[in-house]
Every structure is written in C-alpha cells, then in structure tokens.
Amino acid sequence: MKPTVLLPCALSLLSLACQAQTSAPATPAPYDLKANYTKYEFRVPVRDGKKLFTVVYVPKEAEASGKRYPFLMTRTPYSCGPYGVDRYGSRFAPSEDFLKAGYIFVCQDVRGRFMSEGVYQEMAPIKTGKGPRDADASTDMHDTVQWLLDHVKGHNGKLGIWGISYPGYYTSTAIIDSHPAIKAASPQAPIADYFHRDDGYHGGAVMLAHNYGFLTGFKPQDNPTVEPKRWASFDYNSKDAYDYFLRLGNLDNIAKSIGKERNPYFDELIENDRYNDYWKARSVGPHLKNIKAAVLTVGGWFDAEDLSGALATYQFIEKQNPGISNALVMGPWVHGGWVRNVGKGLGAVDFGSKTSEHFQKQILLPFFEQHLRGGSDAKLPEASIFETGTNVWRQYSAWPPVEAKPRALYLLAGGKLGWTAPAAGKAEFDSYVSDPNKPVPFIGYTSLGMPQEYMVSDQRFAATRPDVLVYQTEVLEEDVTVAGPVSPRLFVSTSGTDADWVVKLIDVYPPDLGEEPMRNREQIADVPPPPGFQLGGYQQLVRGDPLRGRFRKSFEKPEAMVPGQVEEIRFDIPDVAHTFRRGHRIMVQIQSSWFPLIDRNPQSFVQIRSAKPEDFKVATQKVFHWKDQPSAVQLRVIEGGR
Structure with missing residues (x-):
C-alpha cells in the first residue's frame, strides 16, 4: 500500500481532521x-459589497431570559462548517469551559474561502491610506463587529477574538485600528512575517517539508465551497521524505510534483526567494497599531511552524501600543498543543504536569472573563513562561526578562565549549566537507513530512557524522538557565560561493541514565519518542535554525560568498527558556544542511529554485575559533540560580 499523509495540522486547528489525529477522546460525556x-x-x-459567511451560536438562556453575553469570535480560512443551522460543531470554542461559561460564539470564513465571497490571498496585505470602499482583513473585521452589534440580540456590547496559526494571524489583523467593541484578543501561534522565521523561510532557507506538506492540500478554491466530506490527502508514493525530495531535485521540480495544476501558493513561496516587496507587504507587525483591546499572545516552545510569530507579535504590540494590557504566554507545546493536547510531554521529554489544562483554566478563561464579562482581575503577569529543564512556570515583568544577562559561549579547540574566550595567538579552525547531494538529515529516523517531535529530537545521529562540528562543555556543576534569544556569532569561510550555516543548541543528558526514567513515557507524551530510544546520553535539541550565507549582509540583496575569505556572520535564532541541569552538558552542533526540513543549498551562487544538478557542489566549510576570530553563541543567562 502506498503511504499517504493527511493535510497537516500546521495551519489548521479548525480542521476536524486535525482534531481527529491529535486529540484523545474525552472520558466525560461531551x-x-x-x-x-x-x-x-x-x-x-x-464595505466593498462582498458578503462573508458567518456562523453565530447564541445561548438559549439569552433568548429565554434576556440575559446578555459577550461575543467570542474566530476568523478562519479552514471552514466554519459543518454548514446548515441544524448541524452543530464546536471548533469555534477554545475549550468546553467556554461553552459552559456562556458566550455568543462567532465563526467567520475569511474572504474568498469556503462560503465567503471575494478573492483570497495568502496573508493579504493590510492596506494603508484606505478609501471608503477599500477592504482588507482589518476592515472586514471592523465591519463584521458593527454588523453583529446591530443585528444579533442578547449581547453585552463586548467582543473578544481568538485563533491559532492562520486564525491567529486573523486575530492580529482584527485588532489593527480596532473597533472599540473589541475588548480582548488572543492571537495564538500567529503568523507575523512569513519570510522571517515563520512558516515560509528561516534564515533565508525554505521550510521545505512543512510547506510542501501543507500546500499539497491547501489550494485555491472556487466560491462558494462547502466543507469536503473528507479532508484531502497526498500520496508521496514513498516512506521517507529524505529520499523523496532528494530524488525530485530542485525546487521547481518539487513544485511540479504537487499536481498537474501545481499550487500558486507554493509557486509564490519559492519565486519570492528574498525579502522583497511581496513579503514586506505581508508582514503584519508594522501594522499592529492603534490597538484598543487587551491582548494575550500565546505560543509554544516546540511549535515547529509559528514559534517566532508569537514572540514577534508580542514585541510589535508592546513597542507600538504603549499603555495597553499586553501579555505573553509561552508553554512547552507543539503547534496548537495548548488546545489539542494534554501538554505533559513531547517525545522523550516529560514536562511533569498537564500544562495545557493549566493554561486553559488559569490563564485563557480568566483573561476573557475579566475583559469581556467584568470578572475578577485575572492577575496575569506580563510574561507567563514555562521553563523547560526545571518544568516550572515563571512570571516575568518583560520578555526577554531583565534578569537574563548576555553571556557568550565560545567554541574552543578540541571540540570544547566554554565561557572564556580563546587565547590562542594563531588562526585555529575546524573544518568539514559538505556535500549537498548527501545532506545532513534533520531527524535520525524515517518519516514523511515534519514530525512534531523534531523540536526535541535526539541529535546523536548527527554528532557522529563527519560533516557536523560538535562542541560541548564539561559536565555542569550547577544549573544554567537560559532565557531569551540565541545568537550565533561565527567566523567562517567556504570553498564555494554560498553555504548554509545551521546552528543547534543541545542539552546532553548524563550517560548513565537507564531504562527506568523512560517508563510510561509513551503514555505521558503527546507525541511518543522514536522506537528504541535510550535516555542515557540523550542529545535533546533545545533550539536550532539556519542562516543562508548569501543573506549574511541583507535578506533583501543576496550576495555571493568569496571562496576562502573569512567572514563574521551574525544571526538570531528563536528564543528559549530552558535550564541545563547540573550533571548535563551544553552542546553546539554546526552543519551546512538540514534536509528536508529546509531546502538544499547548492553551495554555488545560482538561483536555487532552478539549480541544475551540476550546480550542487561539494564545499569545504571552516569555522574559526581563536583570539582574533572568537566564534561563539550569545545567550541570555539568569545568574545565581533562583
């Protein structure tokens, strides 16, 4: 039988298929x-004459007794079905607690999707200088809110909006120049800038496995389109994404493999291969102004798609809307895991508690109750942060926390890693040979798509490869808590004219851990560890990201690297909140491919999407670590314990 892969949950919390895949059946009666x-x-x-399909669920008590309720809304490109007033669904509610609390729930198909009129665009640009009939996602929300206030009975005049992933993006757009009735908003795993470390590109490299998996199912629609009887699947005719994409070759060939009609969304993704006007127009962050609502932005430390989107959204709102209530929640979750999953574990990592339940009951519901119903003060801090390693919730007055101070972790001779800069007076470096036709995998097992477990995946398979550099500290004598962005600062050279520089921060467990700690691990984890996993010596990926060398100076104007020339490259990879425990080690791995998580760099300065087989060239990469070229990874460390 040919293996198939369902349309991934990547941007589709509101998909029944996703709920069926990831949610355990509830034990109580629904x-x-x-x-x-x-x-x-x-x-x-x-305002431009289009009509947007909108579903409204009104508590019967409101109709019977005249009691008034707040609105709670979500806007989605993934369907507000099931369609028909006699067919009920609950995808619009964050949890059953919200249903019991009583809200007027609203779900709207966004412009051009499913039953709504208009033309759909991927992250349609927010317009500036709008005339009276100029419409975008922000005005669509504004007009809808006013219509609801005027036509739906039983409301108290207050509206909240929430959504995860794409619906999180639409939550962000909803509060731009927001309607005064919008009192609370929770963008969750929102897309902020598709090119900059969101779904599309990381460090200038295409997030291949994810985008391909998603866009083989998410395609343009005719209008109107009802929800399908079964969600689309795509036949890879393969069991291994690594071999599948390697055989296809360049990105143009990969685009053709989607189907006879291709997918214009995938074509737009690979054609706009630098930070050009296409992406700038779709960056929502600069537009997040004139927000009147209280905002609670939510993200997951192991969200393989929109981790950076949550952090960027919080920061943009904080800088551009002084004085409003603006809070951040980051938990130990995969994409949407705070609603889909228990949140007690991922792969081999046990988080020690039902973190999703804590968020739903102690943070999200109190937030909306306070701002929409006049409930008691939720007393939420500026930043509610789950710290992995110690498995505790921390409260901070800002993110990154002011307590976290910059410290450099230096690459040293002999594969060592330390807090003291190298003192060597001659040029020292480590080198490896990178072959784009034999790229380094991003996981150590066979899989299709982008498994959620990859964000904590064991890196021992990579540490033994000759095309991966490995540096690690001595055994830690005390805990080291890192909170904030991770910033590689490397001195490198290549024998080619382009190269990817992938940096991974890793937590190395003591080698003498036996089987006992793994007992029941499959039962506690939302996503179980790979078969045959051994906890002793586990090299847990804490964070990793690439920088494509051609973008080392500018994401707008790519520039070839000069063969043999040593250059300093600086970039940031997404934030962490993690404690490396006493008895563990900190490891850094550096490599020049991460396949097929990101697309292959041919290591020659050509147009990558149409690169020919002869353009994919072997290159020698060097990383320097001496007094005048001290390669390091900059961290923010909370000193002195707690």
Missing part, C-alpha cells in the same frame, strides 16, 4: 451544544 445554544448562519456585508 457537552450538549445543541441543547444549550441556537445556531444561526448569516452573510455579513462589508
């Missing part, structure tokens, strides 16, 4: 939505 709510369907007109 909440009787139909007995407590009346469903309505509307076609809401907006």
Whole structure:
C-alpha cells in the first residue's frame, strides 16, 4: 500500500481532521451544544459589497431570559462548517469551559474561502491610506463587529477574538485600528512575517517539508465551497521524505510534483526567494497599531511552524501600543498543543504536569472573563513562561526578562565549549566537507513530512557524522538557565560561493541514565519518542535554525560568498527558556544542511529554485575559533540560580 499523509495540522486547528489525529477522546460525556445554544448562519456585508459567511451560536438562556453575553469570535480560512443551522460543531470554542461559561460564539470564513465571497490571498496585505470602499482583513473585521452589534440580540456590547496559526494571524489583523467593541484578543501561534522565521523561510532557507506538506492540500478554491466530506490527502508514493525530495531535485521540480495544476501558493513561496516587496507587504507587525483591546499572545516552545510569530507579535504590540494590557504566554507545546493536547510531554521529554489544562483554566478563561464579562482581575503577569529543564512556570515583568544577562559561549579547540574566550595567538579552525547531494538529515529516523517531535529530537545521529562540528562543555556543576534569544556569532569561510550555516543548541543528558526514567513515557507524551530510544546520553535539541550565507549582509540583496575569505556572520535564532541541569552538558552542533526540513543549498551562487544538478557542489566549510576570530553563541543567562 502506498503511504499517504493527511493535510497537516500546521495551519489548521479548525480542521476536524486535525482534531481527529491529535486529540484523545474525552472520558466525560461531551457537552450538549445543541441543547444549550441556537445556531444561526448569516452573510455579513462589508464595505466593498462582498458578503462573508458567518456562523453565530447564541445561548438559549439569552433568548429565554434576556440575559446578555459577550461575543467570542474566530476568523478562519479552514471552514466554519459543518454548514446548515441544524448541524452543530464546536471548533469555534477554545475549550468546553467556554461553552459552559456562556458566550455568543462567532465563526467567520475569511474572504474568498469556503462560503465567503471575494478573492483570497495568502496573508493579504493590510492596506494603508484606505478609501471608503477599500477592504482588507482589518476592515472586514471592523465591519463584521458593527454588523453583529446591530443585528444579533442578547449581547453585552463586548467582543473578544481568538485563533491559532492562520486564525491567529486573523486575530492580529482584527485588532489593527480596532473597533472599540473589541475588548480582548488572543492571537495564538500567529503568523507575523512569513519570510522571517515563520512558516515560509528561516534564515533565508525554505521550510521545505512543512510547506510542501501543507500546500499539497491547501489550494485555491472556487466560491462558494462547502466543507469536503473528507479532508484531502497526498500520496508521496514513498516512506521517507529524505529520499523523496532528494530524488525530485530542485525546487521547481518539487513544485511540479504537487499536481498537474501545481499550487500558486507554493509557486509564490519559492519565486519570492528574498525579502522583497511581496513579503514586506505581508508582514503584519508594522501594522499592529492603534490597538484598543487587551491582548494575550500565546505560543509554544516546540511549535515547529509559528514559534517566532508569537514572540514577534508580542514585541510589535508592546513597542507600538504603549499603555495597553499586553501579555505573553509561552508553554512547552507543539503547534496548537495548548488546545489539542494534554501538554505533559513531547517525545522523550516529560514536562511533569498537564500544562495545557493549566493554561486553559488559569490563564485563557480568566483573561476573557475579566475583559469581556467584568470578572475578577485575572492577575496575569506580563510574561507567563514555562521553563523547560526545571518544568516550572515563571512570571516575568518583560520578555526577554531583565534578569537574563548576555553571556557568550565560545567554541574552543578540541571540540570544547566554554565561557572564556580563546587565547590562542594563531588562526585555529575546524573544518568539514559538505556535500549537498548527501545532506545532513534533520531527524535520525524515517518519516514523511515534519514530525512534531523534531523540536526535541535526539541529535546523536548527527554528532557522529563527519560533516557536523560538535562542541560541548564539561559536565555542569550547577544549573544554567537560559532565557531569551540565541545568537550565533561565527567566523567562517567556504570553498564555494554560498553555504548554509545551521546552528543547534543541545542539552546532553548524563550517560548513565537507564531504562527506568523512560517508563510510561509513551503514555505521558503527546507525541511518543522514536522506537528504541535510550535516555542515557540523550542529545535533546533545545533550539536550532539556519542562516543562508548569501543573506549574511541583507535578506533583501543576496550576495555571493568569496571562496576562502573569512567572514563574521551574525544571526538570531528563536528564543528559549530552558535550564541545563547540573550533571548535563551544553552542546553546539554546526552543519551546512538540514534536509528536508529546509531546502538544499547548492553551495554555488545560482538561483536555487532552478539549480541544475551540476550546480550542487561539494564545499569545504571552516569555522574559526581563536583570539582574533572568537566564534561563539550569545545567550541570555539568569545568574545565581533562583
């Protein structure tokens, strides 16, 4: 049988298929939505004359007694189905607690998707200098809110909005120049800038496995389109994504493999291979202004798609909207895991508690209750941060925390890693040969797509490869807590004219851990560890990201590297909140491919998407670590314990 892969949950929390894949069945009897709510369907007109399909669930108590409820809304490109007033679904609610608390729930198909009119664009640009009939995602929300206030009975005049991933992006756009009735918003795993470390590109490299998996199913639609009877699947005719993509060759060939009609969204992704006007127009961060609502941005430390989006959204709102209530929550979750999963573990890592339940009951519900219903003060800190390693929630007055001070972890001779800069007076370096036709895998096992476990995946398979450099500290004598961005500062050279520089921060477990700590690990983890996993000596990926060498100076104007010329490259990879425990080691791995998580760099300065087989060239990469060229990874460390 040919293996198939369902449309991934990557950007589709509101997909029934995703819920079926990732959610364990509830033990109590499900909440009787139909007995407590009346469903309505509307076609809401907006300023340019288009009509947006909108589903409204009103508590029957509001209709019977005149009691007033706040609105809680989500906007989605993934369908507000099931369609029909007699067909009920609960994808619009963050949890059953919200259903029991009582809200007027609203779900809207965004412009051009499923039952809404208009033309859909991937992350359609927010318009500036709008005329009275100029529409975008922000005005669509503004017009919808006013329509709801005018036409739906039983409300208290207050509206909240939430959503995960793409619906998180639409939550962000909803509060730009926001309607005054919007009192609370929770963008969760929101797309902030598709090119800069969100779904599309990381460090100038295409996030290949994820985008291909998603865009083989997410395609343009005719209007209107009802929800399909079964969600689309794609037949890879393979069991191993590594071999599958390697055989296809360049990105143009990969684009053709999607189907006869291709997918214009994938074509746009690979054609816009630098930070050009296409991406700048779609960056939502600079538009996050004039926000009147309280905001709670939510993200996951192991979100393989939109980790950076949550952090960037929080920072943009913080800088551009002084004085508003703006808070951040980062938990130990995969994409949408705070709603889909228990949040007690991932792969071999046990987080020690049901972190998703804590978030839903102690943070999210109190946030909306306070701002939409006048409930008691939720007393949320500026930043609610789950610290992995110690497995505790921390509260900070800002993120990154002011307590975290910059410290450099230097690469040293002999594969060592230390806090003291090298003192050697001659040029020392380590080198490896990188072959783009034999790229370094991003996981040590066979898989299709981008498994969620990769964010904590064991790196022992990579540490033994000759094309991966490995540096590690001595055994730690005390805990080291890192909180904030991870910033490689490397002195490098290549024999080619382009190169990827992948830097991974790794937590190395003591070698003498036996089988006992792994007992019941498959039961506690949302995603179990790979078969045959051994905890002793585990090299847990804490964070990793690439920089494509051609973008070392500018993401807008790529520039060839000069063969043999030593250059300093600086870049940031996404934040962490992690404690390396006493008895562990800190490791850094450096390599020049990470396949097929990111696309292959041919290591020659050519147009990558159309690179010919002869353009993929073997290159010798060097990383220097001496007094005048002290390669290091900059961390933010909280000194002196707690």
